[in-house]
Amino acid sequence: MTIAKETAELLAKLGVAKEALSGGDLVVRSPVTGEQLAALKQISAADAGKAIDAAHEAFKAWRLVPGPKRGELVRLLGEELRAHKAELGRLVSIEVGKIPSEGLGEVQEMIDICDFAVGLSRQLYGLTIATERPGHRMMETWHPLGVVGVISAFNFPVAVWSWNAALALVCGDSVVWKPSEKTPLTALACEAIFARAVKRFGTDAPANLAPVLIGERGIGEVLVDNPKVALVSATGSTRMGREVGPRLAKRFARAVLELGGNNAGIVCPSADLDMALRAIAFGAMGTAGQRCTTLRRLFVHESVYDQLVPRLKKAYESVSVGNPLETSSLVGPLIDKMAFDGMQKALKEAGEHGGKITGGARVENGHKDAYYVRPALVEMPKQAGPVLEETFAPILYVMKYSDFDQVLDLHNAVGAGLSSSIFTRDLQESERFLSADGSDCGIANVNIGTSGAEIGGAFGGEKETGGGRESGSDAWKAYMRRATNTVNYSKALPLAQGVSFDI
Ligand code: NAD
Numbered sequence: 001m002t003i004a005k006e007t008a009e010l011l012a013k014l015g016v017a018k019e020a021l022s023g024g025d026l027v028v029r030s031p032v033t034g035e036q037l038a039a040l041k042q043i044s045a046a047d048a049g050k051a052i053d054a055a056h057e058a059f060k061a062w063r064l065v066p067g068p069k070r071g072e073l074v075r076l077l078g079e080e081l082r083a084h085k086a087e088l089g090r091l092v093s094i095e096v097g098k099i100p101s102e103g104l105g106e107v108q109e110m111i112d113i114c115d116f117a118v119g120l121s122r123q124l125y126g127l128t129i130a131t132e133r134p135g136h137r138m139m140e141t142w143h144p145l146g147v148v149g150v151i152s153a154f155n156f157p158v159a160v161w162s163w164n165a166a167l168a169l170v171c172g173d174s175v176v177w178k179p180s181e182k183t184p185l186t187a188l189a190c191e192a193i194f195a196r197a198v199k200r201f202g203t204d205a206p207a208n209l210a211p212v213l214i215g216e217r218g219i220g221e222v223l224v225d226n227p228k229v230a231l232v233s234a235t236g237s238t239r240m241g242r243e244v245g246p247r248l249a250k251r252f253a254r255a256v257l258e259l260g261g262n263n264a265g266i267v268c269p270s271a272d273l274d275m276a277l278r279a280i281a282f283g284a285m286g287t288a289g290q291r292c293t294t295l296r297r298l299f300v301h302e303s304v305y306d307q308l309v310p311r312l313k314k315a316y317e318s319v320s321v322g323n324p325l326e327t328s329s330l331v332g333p334l335i336d337k338m339a340f341d342g343m344q345k346a347l348k349e350a351g352e353h354g355g356k357i358t359g360g361a362r363v364e365n366g367h368k369d370a371y372y373v374r375p376a377l378v379e380m381p382k383q384a385g386p387v388l389e390e391t392f393a394p395i396l397y398v399m400k401y402s403d404f405d406q407v408l409d410l411h412n413a414v415g416a417g418l419s420s421s422i423f424t425r426d427l428q429e430s431e432r433f434l435s436a437d438g439s440d441c442g443i444a445n446v447n448i449g450t451s452g453a454e455i456g457g458a459f460g461g462e463k464e465t466g467g468g469r470e471s472g473s474d475a476w477k478a479y480m481r482r483a484t485n486t487v488n489y490s491k492a493l494p495l496a497q498g499v500s501f502d503i
Pocket of ligand 1: 155292418
C-alpha cells in the first residue's frame with residue numbers, strides 16, 4: 001500500500017471527510033518518501049475572520065459553563081485520543097517522518113495534558129489577601145480570557161495544539177488553530193477527534209469552539225491582527241516570533257511565544273559517561289535533530305574529552321538512518337529540501353571556522369524528494385559562526401573546556417534560551433548550574449538530556465526563545481484574566497493608605 005493510500009485510510013478512520021483532502025493548492029507531502037498525500041483547500045483571510053467571529057461567539061457561551069464541566073469535555077477529548085492513539089500516532093509519523101515510538105509518544109503527550117487539564121478544571125483558584133482596611137475582604141478571581149489563537153510548527157504538529165487547547169478549554173476560552181502548512185493533515189485529524197468529544201459532551205458545548213484554519217503564514221497573520229483574539233500562542237522559529245511579537249504588542253494582545261532553541265549540554269569531569277553518551281545521542285540525533293529542545297552544543301571537560309568524544313563519533317557513524325515506517329531506524333528524514341540545504345550550509349560554514357566534521361551527508365533511499373541525512377558531529381575549536389544560531393537539523397557542535405566559570409559564560413552566550421543540561425556528580429557544579437548565575441534557560445536539567453520534557457512542568461524559554469510558558473505548573477494563568485476584588489462589608493468607607501476625602 002502506498003503511504004498516500006494509508007494516509008487516506010487513517011484519516012477516514014479518524015473521521016476526516018475524503019472531500020477535504022483534494023481540490024486545493026496546499027500540497028501536503030510525506031517526508032518519508034516525498035510523495036504527495038493531499039492537496040488541501042486553504043481558507044481565505046475573509047473566511048478566517050468569520051471563523052474568528054464565530055469562535056468569539058462560542059467563547060461568550062463557553063465562559064458561562066462551570067470550570068469542572070468544561071473539564072468534562074477535555075476528559076472526553078483525552079478518551080478519544082486514547083481510543084485513536086495508534087492511528088493518530090501513525091499519521092504523525094507519516095506527516096513529519098518521526099519514528100513510530102515518537103509518533104505515539106506525541107499522542108501520549110496530548111493524553112497527559114488532557115488528564116492534567118481535567119484536574120486543573122477544579123483548581124482555577126485565586127488568593128484571598130489580607131487588607132489594611134477593617135471590615136473589608138480582598139481576593140482575586142480568574143475569568144476566561146477570550147479567543148486563543150494557536151499557531152504551530154511542523155515538528156510537534158499535534159502536541160502543541162493540545163498543550164494550548166486543553167488548558168484554554170478548561171479556562172473557558174475558545175481556540176482557533178492555524179497549524180503548520182507542512183503538517184495540516186494531523187490538524188484535520190485532531191479537529192475530527194475533538195468533534196467526537198463535543199458530540200459526546202452534548203449541547204452545552206457551543207458550535208465553533210475549536211476550529212482549524214488551513215493556510216499558510218498569511219492566515220497566521222489574520223489571527224495575530226484580529227482584535228477578537230485575546231491571546232496568540234505562537235510556536236515556531238525566532239524569525240516568526242520577531243514578526244509576530246511586535247504586531248501583538250501593538251494591539252496589546254497577550255503573547256505566548258515558543259521560539260527556537262540553541263540548547264547546550266556540559267559534560268563535567270565526574271560525569272557518568274555511559275549515561276551522558278545515551279542522553280546526548282537521543283538529545284542530538286533523535287527526531288533527526290528537529291526538536292526545539294534538540295541538543296546542538298556540547299561542552300566536554302578536557303579531562304574526559306578523549307574518553308567520550310570518540311565513542312560519540314562511533315554512535316554517529318553507526319546510528320541507523322532510514323524510512324521510519326518500514327525499518328527500525330532511529331533517525332528518520334528531514335522535513336524537506338530546505339531543511340537539508342540549511343544543514344549543508346551550516347556545515348560548510350562550520351568547516352570554514354575550523355570545524356572537523358563527522359557525518360552530515362545525504363543518505364539515499366530511492367526517493368529523490370525524501371531527504372535523509374547522517375547526523376553530523378562537528379568538533380569546533382571555539383564557539384563561533386553557525387554554532388551561535390539554531391540550524392533545525394541534526395548537527396552537534398562539540399567543544400572542549402577547562403574552566404567551569406568560563407563554560408557557564410559560553411553556555412549562556414547565545415541568543416536562544418530554551419533548554420540546557422549538565423552531566424556531573426559534583427553537587428557544587430550541579431547546584432551552580434541551576435542557580436541564579438547558572439544556566440539562563442527556561443529548562444535546566446541535571447544528568448538528563450535537553451529534550452523530552454514532561455507536561456507537568458511549565459515549558460518554554462528565555463531571550464530569543466520568546467519567554468512564553470505552556471503546558472504544566474501555573475502556565476494556565478496566561479489563558480485567563482485576573483481580577484482583584486475588594487469587598488467592603490463594614491458601615492464605613494475607610495480609604496487605603498489613610499487618605500481622607502470628606503465631602
Ligand atoms: P516557522 O517559524 O517556519 O513556522 C511556524 C508557524 O508560524 C507556521 O504555522 C507558519 O505558518 C507560521 N508563521 C510563520 N511566519 C508567520 C507570521 N509572520 N505571522 C504569523 N504566522 C507565521 O517554524 P517551523 O519551521 O514550522 O518550525 C521549526 C521552528 O520552530 C524551530 O525554530 C523550532 O525551534 C521552533 N519550535 C519551537 C518550540 C518551542 O516550544 N519553543 C516547539 C517547536 C518548534
